[in-house]
Amino acid sequence: MTTVLERPEAAVSPARPAPGRSAQRVSRWQIWAPLALYLLFTLVPFYWMLVFAFRPRGSSSLLPWPITFDNFATVWNDLGFAMFFRNSLMVGLASLVATTLIALAGGYALARYEFRGKRAFMVGMLCTQFIPGAMMLIPLFEIFRTLGLVNSLWSLVIAETVFQLPLSLILISGFIKNIPVELEQAAWVDGCGRLRGFLAVVLPLLRPALVAVGSFAFIHSWNNFLFALMFVNEQEKFTVPVGLSYTLGEFSVDFGALAAGGVVAAVPVVLVFAFIQKYLVQGMSAGAVKG
Missing domain, CATH: 1.20.5 (Single alpha-helices involved in coiled-coils or other helix-helix interfaces)
Known part of the structure; x- marks a missing residue:
């Protein structure tokens, strides 16, 4: 004979009310x-x-x-901001192209080839991200002085490319690892070589990663102040950040001109982020998941 034990009323938990508007x-x-x-x-x-x-x-x-718009006219015409804008645009585009091409080749090698010291090389690239750029000013200046690149925009392009390469290599390498190698192998079976298979199969799938790497290289070179201040000493070769610093006088500050220059300097960065936002998110997430 079985007995049924009834639970006391106090032990029965009351039903939770549905969440209301409050x-x-x-x-x-x-x-x-x-x-x-x-x-x-x-x-x-x-x-x-x-x-x-x-x-x-x-x-x-x-x-x-x-x-x-008087402040913008003063900045653009009287202070030579048009020249600074052109210099920054040249440096940014050159850094974008150089960083993207080198990172594309190096990232493919890291993703598809196995070689001795690969892991140590990756760790070394990651460690370079902890080195502040200010510590490299004197060595870089001596190198550029020996090469005759001081007071040249090419010194800024080289410095920006070198500092952007480690992160760019890691991003593109991680993105390529997510692309199945069987796609390339199928292209090889169809008669494509490695280069042609890469251009036909892998490169179209790398658009988000390339956009992310290129945008970071452009924005970093556009906003960099330290390298442009140290490696360039002629006003005709100043970039936008250095040109903005010249609106600060010794005893007074032209806030209108400084603000107008800041607006002009911010426009390219805002436009870049507006057009590449979806590609930027895809490139960052895909390059950081695996590898």
Whole structure:
């Protein structure tokens, strides 16, 4: 004869009520409040830069009204910002091309070939990321002086390419490892050589990685101030960051010109991120998952 033991009423846990609107509101505030504070902290400096850039000189208004472009005319024409902009664009594009091509060749070799010291080489490249650029100024300056590249834009291109290569190699190598080697082998069976198979099969799949590597190289070279300040000493070869520093006088600061120059300097970076955002996320995630 079996007996059924009834659970006491106190031991029975009451059913949880379904979350109502108040709970949903609390969860939404918990998400949106930190984001709003972060956006406020991030966007306020940009807002003040726009206010100083577009409002007339001597005005203390919190809004850029009436809007004027006198500050941009002063920066572009009087301070020679058009020349600085052109120099930065040349250095950025050259660094982009050099970094992408070298990282593409080296990343393919790291992903597809096995050789002695490969792991030590990868560790060495990772360790170079912990070395600040300021520590390399004197050796680089001596090298460029010996090669006759001081006060040349090519010195900036070489320095930027060297400092961007380790991370670029790792990203592209990790991305290529995610591409099945059987795709290349099928191309070899069809009569393609290694180079032709790479160009026909692998290279089209590397678009997100190439965009990520190229964008990082361009943006880093565009924003770099230290190398341009140390390796170039003629005003005709200054880049945008060094040109911006010349709006700071010894006893006064032209805030309108400085803000206008900052807006002009930020436009290319904003445009690059706007157009490559989806490729950038794909390239970073695919290159960092495996390998």
